[in-house]
């Protein structure tokens with residue numbers, strides 16, 4: 001499920017604020033385990049294929065085996081993700097892009113126009 005939320009953007013404690021919008025995706029427990037299983041399947045699938053490749057298999061097979069488990073644990077714990085969005089810069093007033101990141105507020109972002117570091121929090 002994705003939802004768009006309004007965020008407040010500020011560059012400092014006593015600076016004017018601006019508004020922005022970000023998209024958040026939330027996964028149910030069932031979707032989380034499906035996503036995690038798929039990542040595990042992909043990693044182990046590629047790992048299994050690498051068994052037939054000389055030399056590469058020494059690194060790729062154990063590497064992908066571990067990567068699959070790491071991905072599985074990461075994805076099963078990940079309940080939501082900030083897909084990104086855009087907002088107005090409180091300094092230069094131009095619209096800048098908010099990158100995909102962990103769903104955790106407040107988050108820091110850099111205005112791509114004036115390079116001001118801004119703090120983004122839930123409105």
Ligand SMILES: [Zn+2]
Nearest residue numbers: 089092111114
């Ligand atoms: Zn700016």
